[in-house]
Amino acid sequence: MEFDTASPPSSPVTHALRGKVLLVTIDNPPVNALGVDVRRGLAAAIDAADSNDAVEAVLIVGAGRNFIAGADIREFGKPPQPPALPDVCNRIEASAKPVIAAIHGAALGGGLEVALAAHYRIAVAGAKLGLPEVTLGLLPGAGGTQRAPRLIGAEAALSLMLSGRHVGAQEALKLGLVDRVGHSDDVLAEGIAYAQELLAARAPVRRTRDAHGLADRAASEAAIAAARAAKKSHGLFSPQKIVDCVEAALNQPFDEGLRFERKQFVACLDSPQRAGLVHAFFAEREVQKAPETRNAEPRPLRTVGVVGGGTMGAGIAVAVLDAGLPVTMIERDDDALARGRANVEKVYDGLIAKGRLSADAKAQTLARLDGSTSYDALANVDLVIEAVFEDLPVKQAVFAELDRVCKPGAVLATNTSYLDIDAIAATTSRPQDVVGLHFFSPANIMKLLEVVVPARVSADVVATAFDLAKKLRKVPVRAGVCDGFIGNRLLAVYRTAADHLMEDGASPYQIDKAVREFGFPMGPYQVIDLAGGDIGWATRKRRAATRDPNARYVQIADRLCERGWFGQKTGRGFYLYPQGARTGSPDPEVEAIIAAERERAGIAPRAFSDDEIIRRYLAAMVNEGANVVHEGIALRPLDVDVTLIYGYGFPRHRGGPMHYADTVGLANVLADIREFAKEDPLFWRPSPLLVDLAERGATFASLNQSA
Known part of the structure; x- marks a missing residue:
């Protein structure tokens, strides 16, 4: 009966019988987003499973590198097309046969809501699960605010939804978001094995709507009260709506909670805050596109020099070290160099004190930090970032030295906040290699990086600056030369x-x-x-x-x-x-x-x-x-x-x-x-x-x- 159960190959969702398991594969590159064809395909697959006696269980997997990374952003702002995701999730949960979600890569937003609607969940190493809708001024609107607290409790669900953070496979297991973590990263093999094991054990359909995560009423009420009292939201609309929805999950039957969630989701959708957050979301992606980066390849970036070990220089060094690149720091004398190294160490010691870094990891990172009082130590670096005192003659003197010692093709960058980069570039014999990289303090934390483009710089140098920003996980914005640039x-x-x-x-x-x-x-x-x-x-x-x-x-x-x-x-x-x-x-x-x-x-x-x-x-x-x-x-x-x-x-x-x-x-x-x-x-x-x-x-x- 495999012929009856197979789906048309042109669909982004295909299904085919593997023994007694209907394998449902989502293949909607690049991230398996939940576009209308995916939603239709998922609903059709469950219908096919329920109507075929040969199917005893359903396994949902994602092709490529992700399970489902969330909504299809191409549908943002357009009229919704049926079926709506809440209806798809309800259809999955209502299946008469056990549905298993096998998660690898991203299961975010609506992707995790699909997994929550399944009856069993397995994740493999490298999976990341989250409900980040709050970052777009929204809330999980396909049952996530009702299923997550029932599955993992109010406190854990609120933490996940209000922060928008992602959790890995092991943390998801500890929270109860998934039932198992696979032994290998072969999501298909792990999913099939788990489905067969569940069938052998005659595992029943187990609907998340019936889970008991909210059974401890006092703990749930305390978590809701604490979330309502938190002041992290700075007047944001959707976080309080999320709390309202979890309260509805505690106090109302599931179907009424779903209706309440939908009403709050629509209210968020109509909010100016949602429009602002969506604009910021798209703008952050759009700024990565600069005219110079369209046809120019970045130069190789294997080693970086930093001139100056003060607060800014040390912060830049940490940002580069955290990206896995070796750093050579230059200071004017041994005492200043020791202070620079201490400034770098202080950042890592702070992370150790907070339990976010081990002493071994600090040692491994600092092994990539070298220092010298001689500019000659920069002879072979691919890029140098100058971070000395904000004074034009001082910076011009530094660039004259860099011009003398750096290899041909090395990128020479200044971290000036205000000064004329064309005037700095003019002190060198290679103005085509000089660019502005304006970091914001503290440079290892702040995400903005102004890439300042002087008149004579080569396009591949600008492309290299954008490539560095990507390696440092910064948001680069192209700026022209003037006093103060943009910001x-x-x-x-x-x-x-x-x-x-x-x-x-x-x-x-x-x-x-x-x-x-x-x-x-x-x-x-x-x-x-x-x-x-x-x-x-x-x-x-x-x-x-x-x-x-x-x-x-x-x-x-x-x-x-x-x-x-x-x-x-x-x-x-x-x-x-x-x-x-x-x-x-x-x-x-x-x-x-x-x-x-x-x-x-x-x-x-x-x-x-x-x-x-x-x-x-x-x-x-x-x-x-x-x-x-x-x-x-x-x-x-x-x-x-x-x-x-x-x-x-x-x-x-x-x-x-x-x-x-x-x-x-x-x-x-x-x-x-x-x-x-x-x-x-x-x-x-x-x-x-x-x-x-x-x-x-x-x-x-x-x-x-x-x-």
């Missing part, structure tokens, strides 16, 4: 807007609070205190000679720096940090300095609402973002969005400043800027791009495909 150029402008607000009457503490409540992890003055006020002070002094004498200049931060109040490292800045506290408290003396500065500037303070603060702060950010796109410093608005999300804490669920401006309406943003310009026409000059788009009724999104 720091915007930062200077929106921080200036905050300074104007402060001098005009808002306290730094109110400004920080308003910005945090919008969704940033920290306000601008908390960030200054964390980074060190002396850094911005040095930049302001560097720019003093070229500053427009007609531009408004707020001196409050200078007054604090003149007193040596640089923030956390000195125990006070805009905030007080008694006994080395990490969280600051308001400082009455700072408020007195602000009052004196307002009087000196002849400003009568006025009150601002939090909404007025945010409107000015974001209008400045959006306007400068538009200028950066208009001038070609950023390729597209989405490059600005990704830069601000990954480097400056812009709330991901709002999609970045340019996406957010689209949701507010560019005409409204422009109207605000023109209103603010009545007070300060020099600072509030509308970007020509913003004016053009607003007057045409167009959006920043319309420019995202034009690079």
Whole structure:
């Protein structure tokens, strides 16, 4: 009867009888996403199994490298086509014959929901299981919020769904997500063997809807209460909906819980937060595509040099070491080199203290770290990253040395935050090899990497920079050369807007609070205190000679720096940090300095609402973002969005400043800027791009495909 049970080979889901087991294979490259044809194929396979007496069990496997990696992103934003995934999962669970899911590679989102609907689950080494819908502003909408807590308990299910994290095969077994981990990585052989074993044992159909993970009511209620009280979600919509759904799983019959889940899923689908998170998701992928990377092959990357062992240099060295590459660190003398090595070791010692790294793993990693006080040690490296003091003559001197010692074809990169990379490249005989790699501190943690493209750089050097970002698991954004590139150029402008607000009457503490409540992890003055006020002070002094004498200049931060109040490292800045506290408290003396500065500037303070603060702060950010796109410093608005999300804490669920401006309406943003310009026409000059788009009724999104 194999002929009757076989499926058409053109379908992404095929099924064929293997003895008494109907083998159902999902083959929808590249990741077996749950497109409409896959959903139809799965439902048809279960129907075929139930209607064929020769079938005693069903085994679902994925072809290629994954089980099912989740939804088909090509269907995002399109009208849904039947069958819906919840119906497919219900059909799998309702099968009259045992259904086994054999998992290898990714079983994520809807993929794991399919596996949860099966009656038995086996995973092999290398499998990763998760319900990451929260990262897109959604919740598991095919029964995941109802089946997962019934299977593994409320606490474990909430942890999985609220974090969006992936778990490996062994952790999945420990949690109870799977029943067995295979002895080999041959998922088909392991799955068939497990199915035959279940048949030999006359294992019954075992539906997850009937599992007893929520039997301990007190523990379930405690887990739900703890999740509801957690403040990690920063005003996000979908995490609380997930908690609501798990509560429904505890208190309602399964079918009613499913209906409740669907209602909450639709509410998430309609949320602006979902739109913002989906935009961020696609934007992160789109920024990987730069014009230079389309036709150029990256140069080989086997060894890396780092010049400078301070906080930034050490962080870069750790990032490179973590990617498995050897690092040669250069410092000016033995003492500085020892401090650099200690800075690197401190990072790994911190991981050991947290139980995230073994002493042996640290030793193996540090075996790839070499150091020298001579530039000659860089003679054979493939790429060098300079991370010395932010001073143009100092960096030019370093590059003159690199030009002397590095082999032909070595990539010479500068980690400058602001300086003119064309001027740095001009000090070498090989400007085609010089590129900017602007890391963000701490460099081993922050995901953003601005790849700054000077005028004379070769395309294959840019491609190599993007290749390095991939190896380091960074998000690269291509930027042109200007003072501050994309991120720091915007930062200077929106921080200036905050300074104007402060001098005009808002306290730094109110400004920080308003910005945090919008969704940033920290306000601008908390960030200054964390980074060190002396850094911005040095930049302001560097720019003093070229500053427009007609531009408004707020001196409050200078007054604090003149007193040596640089923030956390000195125990006070805009905030007080008694006994080395990490969280600051308001400082009455700072408020007195602000009052004196307002009087000196002849400003009568006025009150601002939090909404007025945010409107000015974001209008400045959006306007400068538009200028950066208009001038070609950023390729597209989405490059600005990704830069601000990954480097400056812009709330991901709002999609970045340019996406957010689209949701507010560019005409409204422009109207605000023109209103603010009545007070300060020099600072509030509308970007020509913003004016053009607003007057045409167009959006920043319309420019995202034009690079």
